[in-house]
Every structure is written in structure tokens, then in C-alpha cells.
Amino acid sequence: MTLVIAIDGPSGSGKSSVAKAVARDLHLAYLDTGAMYRAATWWCLHQGIDLTRTDDPEVASAVTAAVLALPLVMGVDPAAPAVHVDGIDVGADIRTDRISAAVSAVATNLDVRAELRRLQRAAIDAEREGGSFSGGAGIVAEGRDITTVVAPDADARVLLTASEEARLARRATELHGDAGAAAVEATRDLVVRRDADDSTVSTFHVAADGVVTVDSSDLDLDQTVEAVLTVIADATRPTVQPTAQPGA
Numbered sequence: 001m002t003l004v005i006a007i008d009g010p011s012g013s014g015k016s017s018v019a020k021a022v023a024r025d026l027h028l029a030y031l032d033t034g035a036m037y038r039a040a041t042w043w044c045l046h047q048g049i050d051l052t053r054t055d056d057p058e059v060a061s062a063v064t065a066a067v068l069a070l071p072l073v074m075g076v077d078p079a080a081p082a083v084h085v086d087g088i089d090v091g092a093d094i095r096t097d098r099i100s101a102a103v104s105a106v107a108t109n110l111d112v113r114a115e116l117r118r119l120q121r122a123a124i125d126a127e128r129e130g131g132s133f134s135g136g137a138g139i140v141a142e143g144r145d146i147t148t149v150v151a152p153d154a155d156a157r158v159l160l161t162a163s164e165e166a167r168l169a170r171r172a173t174e175l176h177g178d179a180g181a182a183a184v185e186a187t188r189d190l191v192v193r194r195d196a197d198d199s200t201v202s203t204f205h206v207a208a209d210g211v212v213t214v215d216s217s218d219l220d221l222d223q224t225v226e227a228v229l230t231v232i233a234d235a236t237r238p239t240v241q242p243t244a245q246p247g248a
């Protein structure tokens, strides 16, 4: 049986860490769709496009044209999810503040979204069809619109949330080594402003019908992974059909 697992959530909710752990546990492939938007942003900047001016239709068209020609190779091994653009390993560079600050300008372009959605569905289908990393076991895909738009037919769909306070503290700890007031303030734009911009094109704060919410505010990483694995087990448990009784 092939499993497709969809996980969405806001910045810092733990999607990437949890999705990777779940994929490793279930021997599935892993698709980081946020990394695809980040790679597209890296490519636009590499092409010299000024992403502070995407309100200008000419700049927006240049972004679309660049992404339609994006030479992207996404690794789907959860133990080593590499990202290459035009043969260059951009895995580290796409995590820098330079990309985090600019990515929403690319992710809110609807033509870009259509193209990346096409690539994401192709990656999911490749795992369903058995020709790729998981040998047909399946894939965990995470992002902002996987449960609703990219794979609404997934076998299990999870919205991973956490309070803004928890998400800011996690990101501050990751980037600055502590969650004191100064570190949290330095992180606010990369979490809160980005989520506000991204929410104009995707709904990832409220679960759609059939999507199960896991609130990780008071859970550690291992507990969150366990909670998501339980949702998957519940969603994929075979339903027992009552057998007809003789003479009934």
C-alpha cells in the first residue's frame, strides 16, 4: 500500500522536523515544498531579479519566467534532503535570512504557485508509482497548501500548529541560541510577517474539513512526532466490515 501524508502549518510549527522524522520512521520519501519556494527565490536572485519590486508587473513577469525555467532537483531522502539548482547545492544558502526575507514575494506569485504545484504533484506521483526513492512506499509532503490544494486526497492530512509565542521561541533558539526578548524580536519578521504575507495565498492557520490539527505548543519534538504518527495510524487503519451472520 502506498501512503501519501500531507502536513501543513505556519512557520516554526515544526513541520520540517516532524515530517522528516515521520518519513524516516515509516520508510517514506520526504518532500519539503518550502525548500522549493526557497530554491525558486534563490534562482530569481541569482538571475538578478529585484524581489523588492514584485509589485511592478514587469518584475512579476520576470519572476514567473525565471521559475518556469527553474533547473531544480529535489532530494527526497529524509536523512539527506538535498536541494540543487542548476547543479549547485543550495541547501544551506536557501536557509539564510537573505532568502527567508524575500521568499514570500515569490510564493505569493500565483503563476509561480501553479508551476511549483505541478512539480510537487509530479514528485508525489513518482513515489506513488514506485519508480523513485521509496520504491512505492509513499511520501510525506509538508508545506502550507499540501492538505488543501496539492494533495487533498492524501491518506492522512495534518495541520501542525503551535502558539506564536512557542514558534518565535523555537526559531529564536535555532537562529540565536536563546529565546530571550532580543532574540525573539530579531526573529519576529521571519516568522510573523512572513506568515501574514503567505496567508494571503494559502490557508494554514485553520484546518480544512478532514484535516486533523496537532497543537505542539506544549509538546517536545518527540511527543509531536508520536502525535502525528498516531493521527496517521488512525487515518490509515483498515475499516472492519461487519460480516453477515448465517441465517441473518
Ligand SMILES: Nc1ncnc2c1ncn2[C@@H]1O[C@H](COP(=O)(O)OP(=O)(O)OP(=O)(O)O)[C@@H](O)[C@H]1O
Pocket: 009, 010, 011, 012, 013, 014, 015, 016, 017, 018, 034, 170, 171, 174, 216, 219, 220, 221, 222, 224
Ligand atoms: N514540538 C517541538 N518542540 C520544540 N521545538 C520544536 C518542536 N518542533 C520543532 N521544534 C524546533 O523548532 C524549530 C523549527 O522547526 P521546523 O524548522 O521544523 O519548523 P517549520 O514549521 O518547518 O518552519 P518553517 O516553515 O519556517 O520552515 C527547529 O529548531 C525544531 O527543532
Ligand SMILES: Nc1ccn([C@H]2C[C@H](O)[C@@H](COP(=O)(O)O)O2)c(=O)n1
Pocket: 011, 033, 034, 035, 037, 038, 103, 104, 107, 142, 143, 144, 145, 146, 194, 198, 202
Ligand atoms: N506549500 C508551500 C510551502 C511553502 N510556501 C512558502 C511560505 C514560506 O514563506 C516559504 C518557505 O517555506 P518554509 O521553508 O519556511 O516552510 O515558502 C508556500 O507558500 N507553500
